[in-house]
Amino acid sequence: MLKHKITQEEKFQMMTTAPIPSLIGKMAVPTIISMLITSIYNIADTFFVSRLGTSATASVGIVFPVMAIIQALGFFFGHGSGNSISRRLGAKDTERAEQLAGIGFFSAFLCGLCVTVLGLLFLEPLSLLLGSTSTILPYTKDYLGIILLGAPYMTAQLVLNNQLRFQGNAFYAMIGITSGGILNIFLDPLFIFKFNMGVSGAALATILSQFVSFLLLLWGIKISGCIPLKLKSMKYLKYNLKIIAQGGLPSLFRQGLGSISILALNLAANPYGDAAIAAMSIVSRISQFAISALIGFGQGFQPVCGFNYGAKKFSRVREAFWFCVKVSTVVLIFIGITGFLFAGSLISVFRKDDLQVIVIGTVALRMQCVALPLSGWVIMNNMMTQTIGKTFKASLLAAARQGIFFVPAVLVLPPLLGILGIQMAQPVADICAFLLAVVINRSIMKEMKEEEKAYE
Template identity: 30%
Template sequence: MRSAASTQKSQQMLNGPITPTLWSMTWPMIAGVATLISFNLVDTFFISLLGTEALAAIGFTFPVTFTVISLTIGLGIGTSAVIARKLGANEDEEARNSGSSALWLSALLVGILAFLGFVFSRPIFAMLGATPEIMPLIDEYMNIWFLGAIFLVLPMVGNSILRASGDTKTPSLIMATGGLVNAILDPILIFGWGPVPAMGMEGAAYASVGSWLIGFVAIIYLLVWRKRLIEPLPPGFVDFWRASKQLLRIGLPAASANMLTPIAMGVLTAIVATHGAPAVAAFGAGARLESIASVVILALSMSLPPFISQNFGAGKIQRVQAAYKTALKLILLLQAGVYLLMLALLPVIQMAFARDAEVARVLALFVWIMPLGYGVQGWIILTNSSLNALHLPIQALLLSLLRLFVMFVPLSWLGNMIADLPGMFVGGVLANVITAFLAYRWFMRETNGQAGRITAANAVATATANEPKGEQHGA
């Protein structure tokens, strides 16, 4: 049975004023995501102290690690959408069963993917363009990363269960704690301290796994014993299979959509690799800077879907559209400020992540051009997550395909052919602008269609209820 606090949060999402409610759900996520990502930047900083080759090695790992993370994110999206809609429709027991099934299903699928990545690691990174000199550094990091990936997936999916119930503060605290632990362990394990030997790239990987392990223990304790949102085990195989099909109907397309990003990043990394290892190092650092520059986008992509799913479950489509438009306006305004801030901090960014002049030069090009498109990129990300929240995963997948492989990769490649790296960055920005406006029109068309269907269904129900009993039975 849901707690009184959980029920109150659901009622706030369904009936409270939209902007204050959305903000109250988002600001804890901003704090948690910002803390986590900032500590990941600290991780990149410490690795950069090992040299340009080590930083380039981390750049090559990004498409692969993000593939595993994308599967986890997709499963979390499916979990949040299914559970939030059930809670909005007051199906509490079904929501608990879905939460239990989600954790076990996620552990199984990510375990399989991580095992395949471990076995085929060298061919994968060779295909991405990693040189023989960099490959040993990649092995040191990824062999440990793959073995610990199971402890990454469960906290992320568990946090989705909490967010679906309207609790965004606890997931934020868990993310921040994990990031803090990672930042503390990084210098100790990478460079050594006291009796702890210096482990280099292996130390960075062990620091990540250690932070995930703490998040795993915390989320299981909260979900099973403290908040009692799930059972330790699904009620039975039949219920597990039924819940898994519901989760996968949204989770697999969402995971596939998220996996398109590292595939596209892999293509772009291979293009950047033709310009040399310093360019790859700068591009990898730029990708991490993009994460912290997009912190509000990421936070809203986690807080907006539960709001949309619960209101969708309650048939309140106008509140869905109003929340979506509010989020888009906020993102566009904030990302304009983020761009100006990044330009002002460019010398500091170069000092932190660039160990030679060429890395600094490419990093400056990245900062001057790519953040121009972060606001409209946020529109696409929020539209994608909102479509999943409406249980329209195929449309979300098609939107991701449109953005990455019809627009982003082709225009980036064309820009690189015309004007090298500056042209590649400009092509990416142009692709985001075009896709953002198409995404907005797509979402509004879908929600207007949903509103029409709900109105028609209500009209039929009202007519049936008002029909005389004798006529209903053909008397």
């Protein structure tokens, strides 16, 4: 049963007075489901395409940087407008919240349209730039050419998803994202095998499913009592775009550098053949599935953080942060142990007939599982700094895991250690990002206490 429509005042009271554990649980469960379903889009494509062969499997990994760019733009405008909206609602500034909502949505759609046009104009050069070998190239072009058609609404739907959850309506965000993900799982085998469309069928299933999500999220905005999306609300563009940029830059760095990191990984694996690219592609999907659950939990924390920070309830911000760190670390330890023990079985689910893919992927996955528990600390610090408007520190931390530390690691380690350098690049980057987060956390907590004293 759908939840009843609540007023902005009721949302404010809920966010600023409800017990932290139950409140974050209420916010986090739908966002965790939403993020897991988002990952399922990529996992489903990888799983079903893997039945077509190693080169076809690799093509999905090759295209992932473009998917990451689309997601980066969506999260840039979605997080940038969403966390600012939550702070404005916490301060009871509804007019500014309406402006941010409209500008965030329509700007994202326009940027997605630009990605479509430019991507299709330079489809083959882009496919080669992404790391396609001669055997992978035909699959990449077929898959990417269709994915690009959905870029405008794929970008805009991420804005809708984030605006819904930042306003305390994660339930409707979950409905929109989950419906599309489930549809994708059914459409993939239908288009790939029944209609004999191959990788093109996987791409078509993805963009059709995401279009359904887009429509459902628009519906969710309309019926949930959220800030409406209106062209006439697009006022003070320069000022509001600056606010969105400040709030969205960490997400742009996090997702955008995710694109660059996968590109660097594909290029580093290229000399070792299609099996290496396919193996690392599979590992990326599996590890991203675990990280997406963690990000979903952090996204449940963000509206609580934003509302209470805007309302000057700093003690609740700190309480919520430490609660999330403790819970996420315990869960990630369990996931890491499980993933380490069953790494070979997980890889073989995708390519059981290719022993080389299984061997390469098993070692890489086990290494990432060892460092996985550190990610809770890194991501929760990133979520907090971004939501309270500490743009530079949030952007630095967002860029750390898959940019500042990963790209140098994947460039330096393989020439020294061969394929082992590729396999260990991500855990090395995770350890370095953890240490950086320790330093940033100390400064943020100090600043927050100073703000609290000044407000009192």
